[in-house]
Structures are given as structure tokens and as C-alpha cells.
Amino acid sequence: MRDEITEDLLTLKDVNTSFKIDGEYYRAIDAINLHVKSNEVLAIVGESGCGKSTLATTIMGLHDPKNTHISGEIIFAGTDLLQLNEKQYNQIRGAKIGMIFQDPLSALNPLQKIGSQIEEVLLYHTTLTAQQRQQRVIELLEQVDINDPKRIANQFPHQLSGGMRQRIIIAIAIACKPDLIIADEPTTALDVTIQAQILDLLRTIQQENQAGIILITHDLGVVAEEADRVAVMYAGQIVELATVQQLFNNPKHPYTRSLLRSMPQKDSFNDELYVIDGMVPSLQKLPTVGDRFAQRIPWVSADKHEVNPTLHQVAPEHFVRCTCYQNFSFPDIKRGA
């Protein structure tokens, strides 16, 4: 296991992010309360549209303020990031918080050499001379296990394989030894064997830098292998927050349990997979009151749900939204298909 986990690095207090669609604001993430410690991996898991990527870009301050409204507090190392102006934010981005993106090809500028794309971070956040920066670029490439770093630094993104490109993105993210790394689906675009290598690399780097990691993924397997704690998101809200052991050994929320149940298993060949009723509501059609997951478990009567569902603590470090998880069971008849 990891070294002992220390103080809070990042704290989100009641964070909401709303997007303007056709003149009206809609909440993509709703009242998020979270914290990340140094040297821990917090996984955010959920299906597409649940708001997990919006959460990442909210922390990074990458949204266009013209059509986005963000409220709450994002406390990083004692400062509320939401109070910073663009210039102050730029001193944190890349230096104190690094970000890794899903698609390593489109995340790299196709017209710039690998070396100068890594060097760019150093240029803005360090006082190193040009020569020292070149040297550091080579070191970073070595750190992400790239052979022949001098040659690779002179190449363009399209000349590298997907796994190599993701290593470059990681090198950019860790160039200034950030305290926090946000990895948004870092291995989704990669083959499984490459995925394993990239996740190993992230773990090694974390141990070297003692950084906190927010790992955003849709893959429960990746969560189970990599995370210390997990937040499960559904329709913009956290529905369950727990340590990784609690979440997989004792999942509480109906959504978490439904997801785990819909995964193909070792011995599921002759069984039907569980299919969650209905569809994820679109941003404009989110229910304004009540449990957002209620419509996907129609056999649970309305009085089992809270009117305004909140997170309830069920164990140390284990929180579940809404009271409907109590005595929740799946119907006997196979649903779906």
C-alpha cells in the first residue's frame, strides 16, 4: 500500500457548474463536496454525461466564463481558486496542478516538436535558462520511460504511437512537479497492455512526487486497481463516496450496485446482464427535485426516496446519497433486453 496519506490538498465546497444552453443556465455538476489528500488517488467514476469531466475542467478553470457559471469554493493549498484572476490562475495551472487528457493525439499541437511542447511549461513556470530547460526536457522524457529522449524531443506528435504520446502528455503534466495531477480518462484511448503500463507509470510518478491524483474514468476495473477512494457520479451529483475497499466490497447506492451488476463476469456466459431501466436524463431534462436516479429504479416506491436527497454517512469515509439504498434490492424477474 501507499505511504501514509496526509493533509488535504484540495477541497471542493458546494461546487456548482452551470452551462448556458439556448440562453438558459443548466447545472452540469451539482453541489460537489470533495477533498483530495497528497499521495492519494481519488477516482471519479460515472458514465458519459455524468459531469466527471466538467468537474476536472472546473478545477482547472478551463471553462469560458461567458457561458459558464461556477459557484462554491475550490480551496487549493489554502487559496480559493475561484477567486483568482486569469493571471493568478495561470501561475497554478501547469505548475501546481497538472492535467492529463484522454486523447493524447489531439491534446498535442500537431505542428510543434515534442521537446518544445514540454519546454513550454518550463518556460512559463521556471527561471531555467534555455539550456537548462533542454536538459530538463530530456530528464522528463527519461522519467516517463522513453528511450532515446534526444531523438523523440525532435519529433512531431504524429510520429509517435498512442502510448508514447500519452507518456509525453504525462511528462508535460509532471514537468513542474505539481502537487495535484488531474487525469481525465488517461487510458481510454489506449490498448489494455499499454493502459497497464501508463497506470504503472502514473503510480511510480506519484510515489516520487508525493502528488495527489484525481483519476477520472468510466472503467470500474481501473478504479478497483488504482484508486484509494472513489466518488461515483450520476447526473451531476456524487451518489456514493467511499474507500475503494468499501465501494467494491460493500456498495450501497442502487446506481453503484447497478453498474457493478451490468458488468460481464467470469461466469456470466449463460446469464443476461443487468440492464438499468431507462436512460440518463439530458442536462436540460434533469429532475429539479427528488432523487435523480429514482426513475431508473421504478419498482422502488416514492416514499423510499428523500424529497431532497443528501449524502448520508454509513461508515467512516463512506457516504451515500438518498435513503433509498436502505433495503434496496433488485427485482427477481430479469429486466432489460
Place this chain on the structure above:
Amino acid sequence: MSLLEVRNLKVHYPIRGGFWNRIVDVVKAVDGINFSIEQGQTYGLVGESGSGKSTTGKTIVGLERPTSGQIFYQGQEVQQNKLRNSVDYQRNVQMIFQDSLSSLNPQKRILDIIAEPLRNFQNLTADQEKLRVLQLLDIVGLSADSLYKYPRQFSGGQRQRIGIARAVATNPKLIIADEPVSALDLSVQAQILNFMKKIQRELNISYLFISHDLGVVRHMCQQIAIMHRGRLVEVGTRDDIYNHPQHIYTKRLLAAIPETNVNSRQEHRQKRLEVERIYNEQQAKYYDSNGAAFALQPVSMTHFVALAPTD
């Protein structure tokens, strides 16, 4: 007799270069593979990107031209168009694609998309055609008002079902499913997988299930072939592949799948690193000097592994 048999299939792409743009080398996307699919069976073809698995699927439906080798449908060779027509090959072998958005024409209504194969192979009146499309929509669980909508108006899972409806429209015997659920969320994936199994039971369809996801393949397939660098490295039943893998590449793939058992994640990681070490050390035992896998050797009645010839 197998429904489909692929014999020594090769698909090579030329690399041109030099002053006169002559062929200087070839990429062996598919380099001599053999397998056969039985009626009503799901055959899994597993590999990573660049392994040649998709090229194999495309070659079977005729989207790519084989360099050499033969494809037999119900015992009949189908290389030439004339022979294809005699067994109604194009009607009987259909394909489902990974990217449901780009594989459906955005300008066309769902009615026209699903009816297209019908128009190619059957002479139906407009009313009969509409009735058949409604039937198909019902089979894939979409409502009748989908008829006049366009692909963009549907979610990823719904579009994949439209793709399936189009594929089953002509009552095919075999569907080549190229990564049919890779782009879908877990809950939608479950729906599509259940659904593919259901129509298999009802219509006795065979699948060639092409995927990189060993978890999904285990849930779907009786027979599995593992492909690496254009060749098959291991072929066997589900039990052979998952419980008794012999080739190092199969072991490596299996070890790389993340497991949801949190309690044994340390052990799993150790095992994966161990397999990775062996993979790097024992290349010569599993690959020839060109990096290509050896020919398959039987290790049991059902199980074949590409091992170095013992002489």
C-alpha cells in the same frame, strides 16, 4: 460443414517509396490465418490495435481485398463475385461497426437506412418495406416514430441498435461485429450484448465478434482466437483461453485486464509485472526472428497455440 471457413488468409499492403514510387516493402496486416465459424456460434477474434482483427472482418464482408487465401461459405468458395451470388453471400453476411455515428449516413432517415439492404436484395412494395422496417425496429426495441428521424437524434446505444436492425434486415446467417460495444457506456453495453444474444437465439445467427475487450469476449463467445501482428497466436474454447492460456501474449493480455476484485489487487499487479517480464525475456520462444508468431500447434482437441516448432 462450417458456416464460414477462412483458409490461409493474407492481406498485405504495399509500402511505396524511392524515386519511382515502387513497392519497397509490405505491411502484413493479416498474414496467413485460419479459422472456421459454426452455425449459431459466436466466434471471438481478440487483439490490440494494429493486430489485423478489423482487417480480417472487413475482408470477410468484402470491404478489403485479400492478397491470397480462401474464404468458404457453407463449403463454397466465395472469392469471385459469381460464386458469391450463387450462395447469396452479400445478403447472408452482414456487418456491425464500432462507430455507430459515422457508419450511419447522417442525411438519411432511419427508414431509408434500415431499408437499404432490403432494397438491394428483395423486391418489396413501399408498404411491405415499411412494415418490415417497423418489425425490425420492434425487434431492436425502438418505437415506430423513429422511422422518420435522423441518426443524430438518437443516443449511442440507440444508434448501435439501428446498426443491428440494418444488419439483420436481410435475415443473414453471419454478422461480423467489429467492436460493437467499445464506444458505449457500461449500462448501454449490457443492453446491446443481451440483445445480440437474444437475436442469436431467435434467428440462429452466427457472430464473428471482433474486440479488444477480453471481459466482453468471455461473456459472448464460445470459440476465441487471439491475434497479434497479423497472425493467430492462440485458438481455443473459452475455457482453453481463460483458464489454460499457453501463449505468452494471451497471458499478457489476460494479465493486463483490470480486475474489480480490490482485495487481490496487489497479487494481480505482481502477476502482471511477472508476465510482462517473461514476455520481454522470452520473445524468441514465441516469435520468430522477424517478430512474427509461429504456426499454430495443437495442444488438445480444441486448443491450438503458436509455439516454436520442436525439432
Place this chain on the structure above:
Amino acid sequence: MWKTILRRLLIMIPEIIILSVLVFILAKAMPGDPFTGSINPKADASQIHHLMRVNGLYDPWYQQYWNWIVHLFHGDLGTSYEYQEPVTTLIAQRGMNTFWLALFTMILTYVIGLPLGIYAGSHEGKLPDTLVRVYTYITMSIPFFVVLVVGVWIFGYTLNWFPTSGSIASNANGLGSTILSRLQHIILPGLLGALFGTVNIVQYLRSEVIDAKSSDYVKTARSKGVSTKNIYQHHIFRNSLLPIAAFAGYSITGLLGGSIFTEMVFSYPGMGLLFLNAINYRDYTVITSLVLLYGFLNLLGTLLSDIILSIVDPRIRVE
């Protein structure tokens, strides 16, 4: 790279040969002969036959083609029947006029188009963007010849600011006054051509900038902590200019063909006007030479564009 350029040039040879055969055959297929109308209509038929024989016009077509090609390689494109001058001299004179006008128009087009496109793209949806878009809609919707005619009428005849015909004043002597006079003649047509021809560049660049702004690599740059100003300078502008740069190859050679409208309205003695008159007067030697030249320029433009693209875009490397 050099190998590829050489290979592409070699490939152009058969293309030009095929083009020249086609041009030659088409020219021969046109009704009439070069002497009809240029000699005394009462002339003896045997005299015409004699002229035709002497000029090789009774030879089989491949023989005539061969003679034409041999002359072509000696730099002899024949003599214009209309102007009674060697075609080469004619094209050299007219080409020079067109070259100055084209160069001036092109520079102005980019000088106007690049900043407008970048400005509109980076201020998408705001007032400057709206103004630029109104400008592009206006220039797009008014037919160009109307612009030219109105322009000549207002600034030429009415205000008398610019000359309305010719390429240089007849009394211009010495280097200074020659340059000044040439400039005077090309300012109005060049400016109008640029103002109304820049719409493609503006719109293309605007949408490229807007695309680049929301691209993933710009998101990466922002997450590196790069300031907005530097993101525009180092990432967005350079990447957006790429397709424009590639297009420059075509526009350079395209402009050398001359603008028929502009040269006609301004009676500017350039290639466009030459071509138009050649067709009007059935001046076959000039027509065939010009068609061949335009074909060659087109091929050259394609090659030039590919070369430029391979220089600015590392993804497209000519090997």
C-alpha cells in the same frame, strides 16, 4: 524532398504533352484557317493553296504538331495574326503587366484578409466579428464586375483620382515616374480586387481560428498555464494560417492568368485581356499558347501548394 519535387516535375512532362496535343487538335478543329479574312478575298484559290502548302498546313496533323513542338522548344510560339508580333513578345509584355497587378492585388488581399480573419475569429460573436461578417456578406453578394464598373465610374471618371485605362502613362520617362505611373494604374483595380476578393481568406481563417480555439491542444496549453495572449500567438494563429499558406501556391499562379473582368473594365493590357481579344479575333496562335501556359501554371500551382504545405505542416512530409 528534392527527389519528390524532381519526380513531380518529371510527371508533369507527359501531362503537358497530353495537354499540348489536345490544345493543338482543338485549335485545328476550329472552323476556318489563319488566312481567311487576312488576304484579299478575290485571291486565286491556287495562291491560297500555295500559301497553305508553304506553311505546312497540308501536312498530316502529327507532322504539323511536330513542327509546332519543335518551334515551341526553340521559343517560337508563332506570330499573332491580330497584332503581327511574335506571341512570345506579346506574352512577355502582357505577362509583365499582369504580374505587377497580380502581385499588388495579392499582397493587398492578404494584408486585408489575414488581420480581419484573425480578429473576427478571436472575437467570435462580438461586435468586431459581426462587422467583419457584414463586410464579407456585402462583398460576396455584389457581383464583381458591378463593383469594377461602379469603381471606375466614381474614382476614375467622376473624381478623376485614377487613370481609367492602360498600364502606364505614355509620357512616363525615367525610373521614378515609370514606377509612379505603373502604381497609379494598378492601385484602383488592385484595391477593388483585394477588398472584394479577400472574403474567402477572411471566412476561412475565421472558422480556422474558431476551431483551433476549442481544440484539445489549446486546452492542453491552457492547462500548462500559458496566457491567452501567448496561446493565440504560439498555437492558434500558426495552426490556423496553415491551410491559407498552402492555398497561396494556387493563388500565385492563378493570378498570373490575369483577371478578365478587371482588365476588360480598366482596359488594362494584361493576359486576361489578351486572351479575351484572341478569342474575339480567332487569333489561334495566341489562344493555343495561352491555354498551354495556363495549363502549365495550374500544374505548377499544385506542385507549389504541395511544397508549401509540406514545409509548414510536419504531418505532410514529402519524402
